[in-house]
Amino acid sequence: LQRMLSMAVEVDRSPNCSSCKIADVIFPFILNIPLRSQREAFLNTMESHLLRCKLLELLFQHSCDVPTTLPLSLAKILYFLSHSSVLLQYEDETAIWQRWDEMLQYLSLLLMSYQNVVLEHLRSSLNDRMDLIIQKAKPKLQDSDDISHLDVQLKIEDFIGRMRQALGQPFPWQIVEKLCMLR
Numbered sequence: 001l002q003r004m005l006s007m008a009v010e011v012d013r014s015p016n017c018s019s020c021k022i023a024d025v026i027f028p029f030i031l032n033i034p035l036r037s038q039r040e041a042f043l044n045t046m047e048s049h050l051l052r053c054k055l056l057e058l059l060f061q062h063s064c065d066v067p068t069t070l071p072l073s074l075a076k077i078l079y080f081l082s083h084s085s086v087l088l089q090y091e092d093e094t095a096i097w098q099r100w101d102e103m104l105q106y107l108s109l110l111l112m113s114y115q116n117v118v119l120e121h122l123r124s125s126l127n128d129r130m131d132l133i134i135q136k137a138k139p140k141l142q143d144s145d146d147i148s149h150l151d152v153q154l155k156i157e158d159f160i161g162r163m164r165q166a167l168g169q170p171f172p173w174q175i176v177e178k179l180c181m182l183r
Contacts (some may be wrong), residue, residue, distance in 0.1 A: 006047035015050055016123045020170060025056035030055060031062070036102050043109060049116040050123065056110040060084050063103075073144035077111055078155045081182075086166075097172050100163055104178035111182070118145070 005022060012018040033039045046052040053072060060080040061067045068083075070076040085103070094155045119125060121132045121172040135140075160179070 002045050002047045005051055009037070009048045009051050010126055013125050015125065019048065019050045019054045022051055023058055027058045027062075029057060030059065038106070040102075043106070045053065047124075049113040049120070052113045053110060054118055055061065056106055056113070059106065060110070070144055071142060072117075073142045074114070074147045075144035077107065077157060078151060080110070080145060081107060081155045081159050094158070097167050097175060100167065100171070101174050104175065104182060108178060108182050 008022055009015050009018045030039060030042070032162075033042065043052060043055065046055075049147065051182045057072050057076070063086070064080065066083060067083065068076060068079050070079060084103060086096070086103060118141065121129045121137070123140075124132060156179070163175070167175075
């Protein structure tokens with residue numbers, strides 16, 4: 001399945017457009033995956049970083065009270081950090097800290113996948129991508145990719161404050177580890 005999805009993204013002249021269409025079709029099924037381990041297995045084994053980004057973007061947009069119109073960028077990932085609620089509320093037996101842990105896991109996965117999309121020119125068609133790689137072209141950044149260390153620090157502190165209200169102190173070590181990784 002993952003190989004077929006990866007090929008489907010690359011078939012069209014615009015992988016960005018293909019990944020959006022495929023993500024729109026797959027997204028409702030991801031919402032219905034009952035276990036975190038199954039969701040993570042699906043997302044972690046995804047061969048297409050671009051498709052993974054689009055699915056995670058939809059997941060975070062779904063969890064925001066006020067969705068943003070920013071294009072997928074570092075600024076949008078910071079927006080998700082500040083405005084996303086805890087994902088997938090229907091799991092009653094899951095401890096609240098595990099939901100925050102899952103959200104941090106997906107934010108880190110989105111950030112790493114987005115970095116691969118930019119560095120490997122994955123929004124470009126396969127032919128154009130090969131030319132860019134041969135030319136050793138620099139990654140094409142968007143205006144909303146220009147964020148400062150202060151922006152990151154403020155958003156992380158805001159996020160920690162939200163999490164502190166929900167969980168109290170001290171945080172479980174899994175949360176602390178993922179926060180360090182995300183920073």
